[in-house]
Amino acid sequence: MLSNCSQDDSSLIETVAEYNPAQHPGIQLAFRTHVKNFYDEANLRDENPDNIIGQTIESLKMIFDVDLDEQYCGYAYGFDNPFSDPFVVISTRPECWGERNEAERELLVFHELGHAILTRYHDNSQLPSGHKKSIMVSDNTLFTIYADNETDKRNYYLDELFDPNTPEPEW
Numbered sequence: 001m002l003s004n005c006s007q008d009d010s011s012l013i014e015t016v017a018e019y020n021p022a023q024h025p026g027i028q029l030a031f032r033t034h035v036k037n038f039y040d041e042a043n044l045r046d047e048n049p050d051n052i053i054g055q056t057i058e059s060l061k062m063i064f065d066v067d068l069d070e071q072y073c074g075y076a077y078g079f080d081n082p083f084s085d086p087f088v089v090i091s092t093r094p095e096c097w098g099e100r101n102e103a104e105r106e107l108l109v110f111h112e113l114g115h116a117i118l119t120r121y122h123d124n125s126q127l128p129s130g131h132k133k134s135i136m137v138s139d140n141t142l143f144t145i146y147a148d149n150e151t152d153k154r155n156y157y158l159d160e161l162f163d164p165n166t167p168e169p170e171w
């Protein structure tokens with residue numbers, strides 16, 4: 001139902017609202033594909049009950065910030081305040097975005113959405129193997145957590161993002 005179903009196929013029942021990033025002008029263009037992927041990954045894992053993530057994305061504002069404090073590449077404001085809308089900024093510094101590849105950009109966006117949408121806090125704990133447990137790490141090791149071709153690792157870290165009780169991986 002998230003793929004390109006034919007419109008003629010009225011027998012298919014939509015159980016998950018289609019998320020169209022173009023309808024969310026508060027999310028700057030550069031981030032929309034990653035936000036949509038976040039939404040799709042949540043649905044793949046059945047971690048979007050009552051479309052709660054879609055509803056939160058409705059009120060999400062996500063923009064570049066030229067002035068963000070240099071200790072951060074991204075920042076999620078007030079995510080633990082239930083009365084404020086989710087608001088994420090991403091630094092325009094090259095080492096935060098322009099010089100980063102797609103996997104690194106995804107890690108940054110997903111980390112910030114972990115705060116803003118999933119209300120997760122930082123977690124710097126390690127797996128027995130020495131790998132980080134979560135992409136909710138508080139430092140720039142974030143960018144090394146998985147690479148474009150590391151599908152198994154990405155799957156684990158996205159499982160863990162949506163469910164911190166995910167069993168430890170084999171590796």
Ligand SMILES: [Zn+2]
Pocket residue numbers: 111112115122136137138
């Ligand atoms: Zn963070």
